[in-house]
Amino acid sequence: DGGITQSPKYLFRKEGQNVTLSCEQNLNHDAMYWYRQDPGQGLRLIYYSQIVNDFQKGDIAEGYSVSREKKESFPLTVTSAQKNPTAFYLCASSIQGSAVTQYFGPGTRLLVL
């Protein structure tokens, strides 16, 4: 089955710790995205990548980092600089960066211990 997978489903972070959220897609999509969802708010764009080895900051990139070494993978690292990391993180992809419709993974909920 084609789709987007995110792991883990739940992730716990200790103070001062970096954690990495995985996102993999087998849709052969060029573009991938990371969003954050907080209660009562819409999805906010963290980072996006239109092509391998290239990525751009979104609206709330501070405290996060990404890499795009492979077309199918776009991991997100939540660094210790992100002071309010507790949220639901969603990865998405689209055929191209110019495509309108994005397809989302199931999400990862990050909690701080």
Added chain:
Amino acid sequence: DQQVKQNSPSLSVQEGRISILNCDYTNSMFDYFLWYKKYPAEGPTFLISISSIKDKNEDGRFTVFLNKSAKHLSLHIVPSQPGDSAVYFCAAPRANAGGTSYGKLTFGQGTILTVHP
């Protein structure tokens, strides 16, 4: 600046009746709009979209209406079913004088729809 707004946090409807979810936008350069449906602890799924050259798009029980002069769009679900209970987000690709950036979506805050049996 919240360019896409869903002012109703929640909506409760009886099964079989019509659900109307509303969305307002402030950027007159938006030229495409999408609706996504999201169940708890899952990713959003694409539902329906509309281009600004149209004022209506229909797909089965779902119809989206666009009123450009009012900068308003709405999603109608007829008849509503309990399985439609979810959070609904409207979204639009970023747009400015340089053109539309289709890859970057701006989302509304979402409306929680509850359909009662």
